[in-house]
Amino acid sequence: MDDTGRVSSNGTPWWRGAVIYQIYPRSFADSNGDGIGDLRGIIGRLDHVVDLGVDALWLSPIYPSPLHDFGYDITDYTDVAPEFGSVADLDALVDACHARGLRLLLDLVPCHTSIDHPWFVEARSGPRSAKRDWYIWADPRPGGRPPTNWMSAFGGPAWTLDPASGQYYLHSFYPEQPDLNWRNPAVAEAMHAAMRFWLDRGVDGFRVDAIAHAIKDDRLRDNPVAGAGRSVFGVDPSGHERLWNVERPEVHDVIRGMRRVAAEYPDRVLIGEVYTPTELLAGFLGHDRDDEFPLAFNFELLHTPWRADALRLAIERSEALTPTTTNPTYALSNHDQVRHATRFGTDAVRLAALVLLTLRGTITLYAGEEIGQTDAPALTGPAHDRAGRDAQRTPMQWDATPRGGFTTGQPWLPLTDPQRRNVAEQGADPTSVLSLYRRLIALRRSIPALHHGEQRSRLDLPGELLGFIRSADGERLLTVGNLGATFASFTLGGPAAVVAATDPRREGTSVDGAVALAPNEGLLLRLPD
Ligand code: GLC
Numbered sequence: 181m182d183d184t185g186r187v188s189s190n191g192t193p194w195w196r197g198a199v200i201y202q203i204y205p206r207s208f209a210d211s212n213g214d215g216i217g218d219l220r221g222i223i224g225r226l227d228h229v230v231d232l233g234v235d236a237l238w239l240s241p242i243y244p245s246p247l248h249d250f251g252y253d254i255t256d257y258t259d260v261a262p263e264f265g266s267v268a269d270l271d272a273l274v275d276a277c278h279a280r281g282l283r284l285l286l287d288l289v290p291c292h293t294s295i296d297h298p299w300f301v302e303a304r305s306g307p308r309s310a311k312r313d314w315y316i317w318a319d320p321r322p323g324g325r326p327p328t329n330w331m332s333a334f335g336g337p338a339w340t341l342d343p344a345s346g347q348y349y350l351h352s353f354y355p356e357q358p359d360l361n362w363r364n365p366a367v368a369e370a371m372h373a374a375m376r377f378w379l380d381r382g383v384d385g386f387r388v389d390a391i392a393h394a395i396k397d398d399r400l401r402d403n404p405v406a407g408a409g410r411s412v413f414g415v416d417p418s419g420h421e422r423l424w425n426v427e428r429p430e431v432h433d434v435i436r437g438m439r440r441v442a443a444e445y446p447d448r449v450l451i452g453e454v455y456t457p458t459e460l461l462a463g464f465l466g467h468d469r470d471d472e473f474p475l476a477f478n479f480e481l482l483h484t485p486w487r488a489d490a491l492r493l494a495i496e497r498s499e500a501l502t503p504t505t506t507n508p509t510y511a512l513s514n515h516d517q518v519r520h521a522t523r524f525g526t527d528a529v530r531l532a533a534l535v536l537l538t539l540r541g542t543i544t545l546y547a548g549e550e551i552g553q554t555d556a557p558a559l560t561g562p563a564h565d566r567a568g569r570d571a572q573r574t575p576m577q578w579d580a581t582p583r584g585g586f587t588t589g590q591p592w593l594p595l596t597d598p599q600r601r602n603v604a605e606q607g608a609d610p611t612s613v614l615s616l617y618r619r620l621i622a623l624r625r626s627i628p629a630l631h632h633g634e635q636r637s638r639l640d641l642p643g644e645l646l647g648f649i650r651s652a653d654g655e656r657l658l659t660v661g662n663l664g665a666t667f668a669s670f671t672l673g674g675p676a677a678v679v680a681a682t683d684p685r686r687e688g689t690s691v692d693g694a695v696a697l698a699p700n701e702g703l704l705l706r707l708p709d
């Protein structure tokens with residue numbers, strides 16, 4: 181171990197085995213009372229992430245945006261939105277993170293800009309505009325119909341008519357998010373320049389948004405009606421297979437170009453948001469050529485029910501299908517999905533943490549999950565996000581006051597339940613969910629078997645028990661948890677120390693022979709030699 185308590189890297193990339201902490205900047209900490217989280221607020225709360233023990237922060241977009249998609253519609257790739265602060269504040273955050281041994285990742289949104297981005301404003305000024313070809317335009321089909329039958333990811337046609345020119349422009353998401361034309365080398369150059377702008381400032385890499393949408397069929401072919409079998413890229417709401425508008429083969433050149441830019445700098449990482457089945461993820465990781473994303477999110481656990489058989493299958497698929505140049509990735513929550521405390525139930529969050537934080541790979545946490553935060557059950561007032569994701573974006577709960585210590589002003593979204601769950605109270609309580617997260621992350625950092633050891637999940641365990649063994653240098657740790665509704669037991673062949681447990685009273689004890697687990701109970705055991 182080095183002097184920060186981390187397992188020494190031996191030349192392996194820092195992100196292997198790491199824990200990344202996702203911050204939704206609007207909702208983390210407000211430093212100036214306007215009710216909106218900001219960069220100075222994050223700097224003021226770095227103690228919390230340091231105590232939690234994570235390796236890196238990933239910030240959802242901090243760039244200027246008219247907020248049609250809450251920051252995922254950008255008007256300037258090399259500036260900070262005024263409500264979040266300034267580029268100088270970002271520099272200060274980079275320095276503050278690095279001084280505390282944390283890395284900082286930004287969100288790169290390369291596939292579409294805001295409709296208000298000067299590039300699109302220029303492109304829209306007419307078919308002869310110099311930036312026209314930075315976006316994707318096409319003439320209507322007979323009868324004025326859209327050029328293809330492609331649908332936007334948020335529903336409705338993926339084409340919107342520009343009345344001035346009589347042409348349609350393409351948008352894979354909202355109409356306010358026109359798709360960039362990545363077949364145009366000038367687009368690649370501009371995006372690479374934006375990457376270098378932040379990499380030059382010391383940012384440690386990017387989470388790369390919605391990359392499957394970067395390239396569409398150049399012949400603009402209609403998607404076919406979905407057949408009876410399983411369709412690889414999914415079926416859109418109109419019943420068509422998303423064949424020609426996502427995951428086109430040329431997308432791999434786009435990713436390789438980004439990888440080359442990141443590789444101009446030491447130790448930087450790119451994490452792809454691909455939203456593809458695990459079977460296809462390796463394709464975005466460059467297989468064994470290792471020339472595409474060093475890491476890509478695997479979202480399967482976001483859609484897997486809280487059942488031992490389903491989770492085991494998802495984990496085994498990831499183990500089997502992840503190339504050796506990288507490691508699996510897991511997350512249970514993010515800003516786009518119902519939080520897992522709501523999906524699985526709050527009784528399950530301790531066991532979920534025990535499983536997640538002992539898996540092999542790179543783990544991403546979503547701010548708030550470390551206190552067991554749920555989605556807001558009943559949001560009143562006008563919706564902000566048109567796709568209905570406000571409930572998982574409510575502010576971080578720092579203390580038990582009505583505004584949760586998040587702001588002194590009027591929070592942009594109401595707090596969910598700061599009296600019930602908050603950092604201040606849980607931080608002082610060794611039996612809390614937060615304390616369990618801290619212990620698990622500390623163990624992950626200090627025990628090589630947990631940090632980067634091998635994983636074996638084909639164990640002979642009964643029914644609703646989920647288990648896997650991590651091992652390195654002759655040390656073996658068993659994670660085992662009961663996902664069923666009744667007691668379940670398994671048998672050990674010798675005494676094992678309880679290293680961590682969902683029930684803190686069991687930590688430091690040892691077990692042997694028949695071990696019974698209550699519903700949602702889990703243990704991390706050090707197995708005998
Ligand atoms: C990604 C983001 C999501 C956004 C979409 C369009 O999936 O995570 O929040 O709406 O891309 O940019």
Ligand code: CA
Nearest residue numbers: 210212216218
């Ligand atoms: Ca603020």
